[in-house]
Amino acid sequence: MVVAGGGPRFDESLASVARGLHLVQIVACALVGSLVLFVWLERRGRHHWAQVPIAQGESRDGPYRAVSFVAGHLHRAPPLVRVASFGCLLFAHVFAPLIPLALISFPFDGIAIPLAPGIALVLLNWCCAWLLLGRSPHAESAARMGAKASLVANVGLLCLAAFHLVTVELGRRDGIEHACSSSVTFVVFVFAFASIAQALVTVAALREHAPVLSWRAARANQLFVGEAQVRPG
Numbered sequence: 001m002v003v004a005g006g007g008p009r010f011d012e013s014l015a016s017v018a019r020g021l022h023l024v025q026i027v028a029c030a031l032v033g034s035l036v037l038f039v040w041l042e043r044r045g046r047h048h049w050a051q052v053p054i055a056q057g058e059s060r061d062g063p064y065r066a067v068s069f070v071a072g073h074l075h076r077a078p079p080l081v082r083v084a085s086f087g088c089l090l091f092a093h094v095f096a097p098l099i100p101l102a103l104i105s106f107p108f109d110g111i112a113i114p115l116a117p118g119i120a121l122v123l124l125n126w127c128c129a130w131l132l133l134g135r136s137p138h139a140e141s142a143a144r145m146g147a148k149a150s151l152v153a154n155v156g157l158l159c160l161a162a163f164h165l166v167t168v169e170l171g172r173r174d175g176i177e178h179a180c181s182s183s184v185t186f187v188v189f190v191f192a193f194a195s196i197a198q199a200l201v202t203v204a205a206l207r208e209h210a211p212v213l214s215w216r217a218a219r220a221n222q223l224f225v226g227e228a229q230v231r232p233g
Helices: 014-020 023-044 079-105 115-133 139-173 182-214 217-223
Strands: 053-060 065-073 230-232
Touching: 014 023, 014 182, 023 079, 023 115, 079 115, 079 182, 115 139, 115 182, 139 182
Parallel strands: none
Antiparallel strands: 053 065, 065 230
């Protein structure tokens, strides 16, 4: 539809979009909820991390023999793993209500389609937080798969959203009122940026702490020398 005198903006300011989505309230509630759940999960998972040895000592018994032993264990998840886990919870708690609200509140156009499967990524991040803090056997593989999928999908989504926004706004300048909503594009931008940032933190945590995430008691003799094991000096 062509509108005389230049097409009116379909959307208002970003502040208006944020108010319409109750963004401040959602983020505040998500922050509180994520913090409470994180504290509970972190304390609940400490005994799983307390099994992981982090230091090795050695005592010599005579000139030809040496005894190696485990000198210390982790007390809790490493800081970077905790940051990644909290980020997963916060990401999930923000976008779990925000995505459906955006899809209901604004016109469901082409750019909104990638947001619908984004709910699966939200659920995956939420599960990864539980797996990481509990040092689950599946934590490393699940977190790595989710981070890689998020990086690949959302880098492309950012390019698509940028192209969509430019096309719609240029059309409005020419006096064409689109059914497309740049408000949905704004949500897509926020979702993609947040998802990429969370994926990068998760990748950093896995790169730094993959050995302790995959450590199992059955592999103790491969990674650390047991307390009573004796080897030649």
